[in-house]
Amino acid sequence: MKVVISGGGTGGHIYPAIAIANKIKESNSSAEILFIGTREGLENEIVPKAGFKMEYITISYIKRKISLHNVKTGIKLIKGMWQTRRILKSFKPDIVIGTGGFVCGPVLYIANKMGFKTLIHEQNVFPGLTNRILSKHVDKVLLSFSEAEKFFKNKERVVVTGNPIRTDFMTVTEEEAKLKYKSHKPLILIVGGSGGSSKINNAVLAMLESSGNNLSFQLLWATGKRHYNMVLEELKTIKLDKNHQVVPYINNMPYAMKACDVIICSAGAITIAEVTAAAKPAILIPKAHTAENHQEYNAEALEKVGAAVMIKEKQLSSDILLQNINMLITDKKLYDSMKKASSNASTVEAIDLIYKEILKLIK
Numbered sequence: 001m002k003v004v005i006s007g008g009g010t011g012g013h014i015y016p017a018i019a020i021a022n023k024i025k026e027s028n029s030s031a032e033i034l035f036i037g038t039r040e041g042l043e044n045e046i047v048p049k050a051g052f053k054m055e056y057i058t059i060s061y062i063k064r065k066i067s068l069h070n071v072k073t074g075i076k077l078i079k080g081m082w083q084t085r086r087i088l089k090s091f092k093p094d095i096v097i098g099t100g101g102f103v104c105g106p107v108l109y110i111a112n113k114m115g116f117k118t119l120i121h122e123q124n125v126f127p128g129l130t131n132r133i134l135s136k137h138v139d140k141v142l143l144s145f146s147e148a149e150k151f152f153k154n155k156e157r158v159v160v161t162g163n164p165i166r167t168d169f170m171t172v173t174e175e176e177a178k179l180k181y182k183s184h185k186p187l188i189l190i191v192g193g194s195g196g197s198s199k200i201n202n203a204v205l206a207m208l209e210s211s212g213n214n215l216s217f218q219l220l221w222a223t224g225k226r227h228y229n230m231v232l233e234e235l236k237t238i239k240l241d242k243n244h245q246v247v248p249y250i251n252n253m254p255y256a257m258k259a260c261d262v263i264i265c266s267a268g269a270i271t272i273a274e275v276t277a278a279a280k281p282a283i284l285i286p287k288a289h290t291a292e293n294h295q296e297y298n299a300e301a302l303e304k305v306g307a308a309v310m311i312k313e314k315q316l317s318s319d320i321l322l323q324n325i326n327m328l329i330t331d332k333k334l335y336d337s338m339k340k341a342s343s344n345a346s347t348v349e350a351i352d353l354i355y356k357e358i359l360k361l362i363k
């Protein structure tokens with residue numbers, strides 16, 4: 001079985017691609033997997049680390065207004081299509097899978113034109129532009145939320161599977177995780193998606209500034225790599241209790257999520273799938289400037305089932321954040337019901353459903 005997988009730009013598109021690749025490898029050890037990505041995207045860092053081979057194409061994002069950037073993008077797109085054609089001609093995959101991000105556009109489009117089987121997976125409630133365009137040119141469209149179905153015309157091609165996540169989320173226990181992240185107070189994990197969130201970081205800094213070390217909980221805070229130095233600089237004026245942990249990025253997220261009591265995070269689709277797999281109540285702060293405000297739709301879906309509270313960025317302040325954390329760690333009845341709702345919302349079987357659809361297409 002030969003599989004090409006493409007998904008890039010941010011962790012939210014790459015981790016599902018890796019989860020699918022790992023599932024294929026686990027189920028079929030002779031499978032050959034090749035990733036296609038860009039040198040600029042986060043995939044260039046994450047995919048080789050996960051042990052997969054990657055070929056590169058030249059492509060860039062489209063600005064949603066007329067600009068010189070888009071003329072350059074058009075030229076790169078044509079080049080990217082030629083590069084894709086060359087890679088696919090030599091690798092001859094049984095199937096080409098896309099998990100979103102602009103790199104998928106030329107890869108899946110050309111794969112379909114060359115007659116290869118094609119499948120895309122959409123992680124969000126409000127589908128991304130690339131996947132909405134590609135849905136007309138692929139054999140199968142897999143969705144994570146039933147709310148996304150209305151955006152796709154060819155209903156016979158659409159299957160709701162849920163979001164695939166790393167297998168550690170299913171295997172690591174809370175007890176094991178708590179040994180790694182010890183805490184004598186409720187542990188609050190803070191993470192603003194794969195790139196971090198300056199809005200969340202600023203609210204946490206303000207909360208620490210006003211409360212000092214008088215917090216009844218302990219923080220495990222991933223600031224995002226590009227925000228880390230700024231946060232450290234700001235923290236110099238606050239004598240931070242050494243039990244709080246501030247890091248640029250958490251590599252073992254399954255352990256961090258299982259060990260904590262509450263998760264404060266942006267509302268990227270994979271983060272949300274992981275929160276529910278870890279069965280934790282969440283305070284969701286959707287990033288406001290994402291395409292079509294899609295994070296808010298993701299957050300609403302989780303809030304609706306009672307697993308999370310949403311704070312919009314424009315309402316976010318240190319006081320509101322602190323109030324919500326205190327509410328969750330002191331109201332045991334509320335905490336337990338949100339934990340249960342979170343667990344119920346989880347779609348840990350997603351990866352098996354996705355694998356089944358892959359096999360159906362290539363048989």
Ligand SMILES: CC(=O)N[C@H]1[C@@H](OP(=O)(O)OP(=O)(O)OC[C@H]2O[C@@H](n3ccc(=O)[nH]c3=O)[C@H](O)[C@@H]2O)O[C@H](CO)[C@@H](O)[C@@H]1O
Pocket residue numbers: 010011012013015100123124191192193194195222248249250251252253266267268269270271272274287290291294295298
């Ligand atoms: C700004 C933007 O457009 N973001 C989109 C992007 O988000 P983003 O890339 O932030 O995606 P998600 O929040 O869905 O997933 C982030 C992934 O990075 C991992 N992680 C993050 C921080 C860390 O320290 N360690 C770590 O391992 C998380 O565990 C998760 O697996 O793709 C998602 C999936 O299409 C979308 O829903 C998001 O809206």
